[in-house]
Amino acid sequence: MSTHLRRHHSDIDIGGSKVPSSIQGTQSRVVDFTKPLPGSQPNLHDVIKSKLPAASSRAGAITNSIGVFIALDMRPYSVVENVGFRRLVNTLEPRYQIPSRTHFTNTVMPKLYENTKREVLKRIESASSVAITTDGWTSRATESYVTITAHFVSEEWQMENPVLQTRPLHESHTGTNLANVLTSALTEWKIDRFGNIAISTDNASNIVSAVKQSPSLNPHIRCFAHTINLASQRAMQVSQMARILGRVRRVVSFFHRSSHAASVLRTKQLLLELPCHTLIQDVSTRWNSSYDMLERYLEQQAAIFATLTVKDVRKNVDSLVTLSDEDVGCVEDATRVLKPLKTITTIMCSEKTPTVSLILPLKELILKAMAVVESDSVLIKSVKAAITKDLKDRYTDPDVNQFLQEATALDPRFRSLPYHDETGRLQVFTGLTVKAVACASKLKTEVRVKVEPDEPLHAEPESPPLPALPSVSDTDREGKSESGPESHAPDEPYKKKIKTAMEEIFGEVFITHVQAARPLSACVENEIQRYKTEDCIPLTANPLEWWKGNECRFPNLALLVRHYLGVPATSVPSERVFSTAGDIVSGQRASLSPDNVDVLVFLKKTSS
Structure with a gap:
């Protein structure tokens, strides 16, 4: 050079x-x-060393991804200031400058919230019917919140369960204040346009009062899981059962307090080749935790007894009383009776398949299982009687019962309504017919069906009849007459009709008749009669998948299905938010503002 x-x-x-x-x-x-010379391109070193403009698409995408990371992984806003996180981002993209914590709090997360809310509103707008659930909880900072979730069947026949809001309630939790929160939420999320909106809640008196003060919230479905919990709690309060539970609780509490006893227990589990499970401490307000405690005690009773016979363990627990053989037998019988209730509670907590149609069949199943037999012990008879007494009067309100009966009939797993006689089935399907006609009338005034007539239909007098399709023999005679003398009478002028190519080939073979408009009620009744003759699908099948494939066969009933089967049988979806919110409002983030709690819970549950 x-x-x-x-x-x-x-x-x-x-x-x-x-x-x-x-x-x-x-x-x-x-x-x-x-x-570099003037006008020349920058070299590679200068390009790598330069920082990304904050307004560039790549910088914006990275910032947005960090916001999604904060929401989905429930990270604090301060994570963007952590040394390790900043080093990680710098390694992945040295040119990117991480915005400040304040920028994420005031700009990035609110923008994510608005964009996601817009998408949820669009999905709600496309739904034909929406139901809601609600429940309340208190954070670590003793801040009271009310969570509301929406539920509907999408156009693709999928269950949608978006969390709408988690807002603070600073006033007293009276029925009136809760009613105001519900009404405001229905308006904000544009759900009030649906008219009657089904709601699922627990059996608390204040929420029951709030629903009664909101005319648009109907029907009110009491949480079936909570109902089972109340019935089972009655069973746990039977005197002999309460005494056994008290003894088991004291044993379990001892092992949770003593690290030495817990260590000896693990050793005994290995020697006896038992699962190395810890003992479960129950929560008095949740019956299934009491069931789990008893079940675990039965599993580990040999290891528990062996541990309590060790001198070093036993010396400080002389007052500890274990279960006698008779008590163990009672616990085994009680867990056998209560096991179906535990299984049912698990089934009812599903968010992917309809559950409201299961309430009445499962209620009948429980009542049948709680029937007393001669071989039952005194304890088991008392347990069964307590459950039956609490459960038999549930869901007997006429409007709620009718809604549940019709929801069950629209579930192809239970369309035969096996717990009904023929008169009861007729009443249920008659009610469905009326509702299907009313629902379809909003979309169309009449249904015109193009059908093949059973018998040849004659044309109007003023219209000449269509010629019959010639047979083979007629065609042969016509061919012979064409070569012979004139076959027409002298006084009949012969007029040859000119046909198109399609008419020449097909003639009248494909001629159909459009009948006069059939009454909508007749169409619906025909659908219901055909639906009743269908075979029930397996219990493990998803009824929404069946309706997705048969919507075209039962279009009027399909309109009702989205209204009925989109209603959850429990308020579990709202209660599940408490666990998420508890992780968000942790001890280190107890001062998180209510607005930020709402944003983070919404993004976490909706974007997951």
Whole structure:
């Protein structure tokens, strides 16, 4: 390069080289080769070293992804200031500058919330019917919140369960204040346009009062899981059962308090080849935790007894009383009776398949299982009687019962209504017919059905009849007459009708008749009669999948299905938010503002 410059560009001083004497009097240019020439492209080093503009698409995408990371992984806003996180981002993209924590709090997360809310509103708008659930909880900061979730069947026949809001309630939790919260939420999320909106809640008196003060919330479905919990709690309060539970609780509490006893228990489990499970401490307000405690005690009773016989363990627990053989037998019988209730509670907590249609069949199943037999012990008879007494009067309100009966009939797993006689089935399907006609009338005033007539239909008198399709023999005779003398009478002028190619080929073979408009009620009744003759699908099948494949066969009933089967049987979806919110409003984030709690819970549950 230097040789080329000396030979052809002698006026350039390349530094350290001698300028020829022939041009010493002229002006020379000094070039610094460490800097780019004017108008030239930047080198690779400068491109890598430069920072991404904050308004660039790549910087915006990274910032948005960090916001999604904060929401989905329930990270605090301060994570963007952590040294380890900043180093990770710098390694992945050295040119990116992480915005401040305040920027994420005031700009990024609210924008994510608004975009996601817009999508949820669009999905709700496309739904034909929406139901809601609600429940309340208190955070670590003793802040009271009310969560509302929506439920509907999408156009693709999928269950949708978006969390709408988790808002603070600073006033007293009276029925009136809760009613105001529900009414405001229905308006904000544009759900009030659906008219009657089904709601599922627990049996608390304040929420029951709130629903009664909201005319648009109907029907009111009491949480079936909570109902089972109340009935089972009655069973746990039977005197003999309460005494046994008290003894088991004291044993379990001892092992939870004593690290030495817990260590010996693990050793005994290994020696006896038992599962290395810890003992379960129950929560008095949740019957299934009491069931789990008893079941675990039965599983580990050999290891528990062996541990309590160790001198070092036993010396400080002389007052601890274990279960006798008779008590163990009673616990085994009680867990056997209560096991179906535990299984039913698990089934009813599903959010992917319809559950409201299961309430009445499962209620009948429980009542049948709680029937007393001669071989039952005194304890089991008392347990069964307590459950039956609490459960038999549930869901007997006429409007709620009718809604549940019709929901069960629209579930292809239970369309035969096996717990009904023929008169009861007729009443249920008659009610469905009336509702299907009313629902379809909003969309269309009449249904015109194109059918093949059973008998040839005659045309109107003023219209000439269509010619019959000639048979093979007629065609042969026609061919013979064409070659013979004139076959027409002299006084009948022969007029040959000119046919198109399609008419010549098909004739009347594909002629159909459009009957006069059939009454909508007749169409619905026909659908219901055909639906009743269908075979029930397996209990493990998803009824929404069946309706997705048969919507075209039962279009009027399909309109009702989205209204009925989209209603949840429990308020579990709202209660599940409490666990998520508890992780968000942790001890380190107890000062999180209610608005940020609402944003983070909404993004976490909706974007998951």
